[in-house]
Amino acid sequence: MGEHPRRRADAQRNRDRLVAAASAVIAEAGPEASLEEVARRAGVGSATLHRHFSSRAELLEAxxxxxxxxxxxxxxxxxxAPGAGTALVTWLRAVVAHAATTRGLGPALTGYASDPRFSPHTMIREAARQLLARAHREGSVAPNATVDDVLRLANGISLAVDSLADATECADALITLVTDGLLRRPANG
Known part of the structure; x- marks a missing residue:
């Protein structure tokens, strides 16, 4: 006999609320954010948080x-989506915004025995590869642009704005500058 379906659904909703609340709290305060604040924002008690996540690292990985x-x-x-180049840039903005709001999540998980089936770097790289390949086929990006170039660009922008209070806005401005081009060429006249 398994758990009652309603109880399982409630447990999943609580878990989802905890992960969403933790994501918001980490974006504001970093990975050492208060677990009590996470539980409060999720609308659950600390015991419920600890029932779902036995450690801070487990919550951070989620x-x-x-x-x-x-x-x-x-x-x-x-x-x-229409416009492969535009789609790639839209995704890069999301990647950089993600990096700007993770605030040390990666280093906080150093040494944690994570799920071996979960490989965030591989997943992100494959997503970038597919978007870049489509943009190459369309001819909307430089033909010599590689996946490594695209990911280094996103990483470089993320690192450049990491300690700024308005990191997401600054990152977005830098992506615009890079994608629009730093130099303006005179119109043929």
């Missing part, structure tokens, strides 16, 4: 899973 899945789902949607 947040990372959720964010990476969201980025990959966006990439899948953008594979059929």
């Amino acid at each position: 947040v990372l899973h959720d964010r990476v899945r969201t980025l990959c789902a966006l990439a899948d949607e953008l594979l059929t």
